[in-house]
Amino acid sequence: MQTIQPVREFFGARTDTQVHANATHLIGFGFDGTACFRKGTRNGPDGLRAVSEDIESYSPYLDADLHDHSFYDLGNLSLGTGADIEGQWQHATDQFDALFGPVDLAAHGVRVLTLGGEHSISYAPIRKYLQQYPDLVLLHLDAHADLRDGFLGYHYSHASIIRRSLDHFGPNHELIQYGIRSGTREEYQYMREHQTIRTSRKDFLDSVAAIAADRPIYLTLDLDYFDPAFLPGTGTPEPGGEDFHSYVSLMKILRGKNLVGADVVELSPEIDPTGNSDVFAAKIVRELLIVLNEKGAR
Numbered sequence: 001m002q003t004i005q006p007v008r009e010f011f012g013a014r015t016d017t018q019v020h021a022n023a024t025h026l027i028g029f030g031f032d033g034t035a036c037f038r039k040g041t042r043n044g045p046d047g048l049r050a051v052s053e054d055i056e057s058y059s060p061y062l063d064a065d066l067h068d069h070s071f072y073d074l075g076n077l078s079l080g081t082g083a084d085i086e087g088q089w090q091h092a093t094d095q096f097d098a099l100f101g102p103v104d105l106a107a108h109g110v111r112v113l114t115l116g117g118e119h120s121i122s123y124a125p126i127r128k129y130l131q132q133y134p135d136l137v138l139l140h141l142d143a144h145a146d147l148r149d150g151f152l153g154y155h156y157s158h159a160s161i162i163r164r165s166l167d168h169f170g171p172n173h174e175l176i177q178y179g180i181r182s183g184t185r186e187e188y189q190y191m192r193e194h195q196t197i198r199t200s201r202k203d204f205l206d207s208v209a210a211i212a213a214d215r216p217i218y219l220t221l222d223l224d225y226f227d228p229a230f231l232p233g234t235g236t237p238e239p240g241g242e243d244f245h246s247y248v249s250l251m252k253i254l255r256g257k258n259l260v261g262a263d264v265v266e267l268s269p270e271i272d273p274t275g276n277s278d279v280f281a282a283k284i285v286r287e288l289l290i291v292l293n294e295k296g297a298r
Contacts, residue, residue: 010049011057011066011286013073019099020072022109024292027099028076029092029114029121032268038235040268045076045115047269048285051278055286061248062255062290069293074099089120096124105132105260106216111292115285116265118235119146119161122220126165129261133216135172136260138165139208142222143238145183145197147190161220178204179225182238201246208253217254219262219288223281233277234266244280251287259291 013026028045057066080091096114103110105128114125119142130136140146146162162175169175177191178198191197198204211217224234227241267281 010073011052011055011289013071015075016072017074019074019103019110024069024071024111024113024289026071026073026113026115026289027096029096029117029124030076031079031089031092031116031121032118032235038268038271040270041116041118041235041266043269044117044265044267044281047267047278048115048282049073051275051282052286055279055282057286059287059290062251062287064290064294066286066289066293069290071289071293092121093124097128100125100128105129111295112261113285113289113292114263114265116263116267119159119220119222119265120157122161122263122265123164125261125263126161126218126220127168129216129218130165130168130170130173133218133260134170135215137174137176137211137215137217139217139219140175140177141179141219141225141242142177143179143181143224143241144222144236145177145180145187145191146222147187148184176204176207179242181240201242201249205249205253208250208257211257213256214258216258216260218260219254221262221264221284221288223264223266223277223284226280231272231277231280233268233270233272233281235268235271236266244283247284248287251291254291255294259295262288262292264288 010026019025030042030045032039032041077092077095079088100112112125140162146159148159149163175196177196180197198207223231224237225242227243228237228239230243264285269278
């Protein structure tokens with residue numbers, strides 16, 4: 001598999017094209033073909049890399065430093081050379097599968113953090129983790145339910161990522177959703193009927209705290225989860241979102257859990273010309289990388 005190597009280091013990550021045992025791996029999937037409101041998330045992965053040069057690797061919230069860990073940046077997946085939107089998504093998804101498909105993530109201690117891109121890019125990593133871990137808990141932080149069975153003609157739309165993930169759920173998989181404040185009546189009916197949605201910060205954090213310490217957890221984080229007052233640089237902003245400190249509270253809980261993988265999606269650097277959204281998102285990723293790397297250090 002060929003990837004485009006990043007121009008800049010991401011918080012001191014080592015650049016490579018190989019998967020390493022007992023290590024965390026970054027990979028970019030810069031695609032926004034099914035975005036239905038504002039595009040630009042194709043530049044999200046490199047926007048995060050660029051701004052990380054000027055951000056400290058030390059987290060005062062977790063009292064930990066990324067420079068104490070070794071992790072790898074595998075570059076960006078290629079969208080191919082065709083103009084077909086679904087073909088571009090499939091090309092990069094196939095690359096992800098070729099790279100990580102043969103790998104036993106659990107046996108070799110491999111952790112993957114995928115950087116988007118719009119939320120449709122999460123399908124490949126989520127499917128891999130569901131196949132790998134039969135008792136996985138999928139934590140979904142988002143402004144939108146993403147439970148539509150396709151949207152605007154795209155079966156694998158950014159508005160359908162959780163619905164497509166449910167296609168691969170087994171009897172012992174679990175979905176927990178929080179931050180949702182926009183969706184159809186049918187989506188809300190599903191979330192209430194299946195008790196996937198948490199409607200208060202306390203209920204959500206309590207639900208995560210109650211997960212058994214050894215049970216695998218995967219986090220899919222759409223940055224429109226945060227209020228646009230803090231992070232306007234995203235494709236489909238919704239008022240009423242969360243703040244940075246509530247996210248830090250989650251990270252502190254996840255330090256004591258078995259976080260095995262994650263994705264962070266929907267950063268659109270050009271939408272916010274101040275660059276504040278890029279900085280906010282990079283610090284979100286920094287905290288997440290520290291927690292993922294600590295899993296491998298145990």
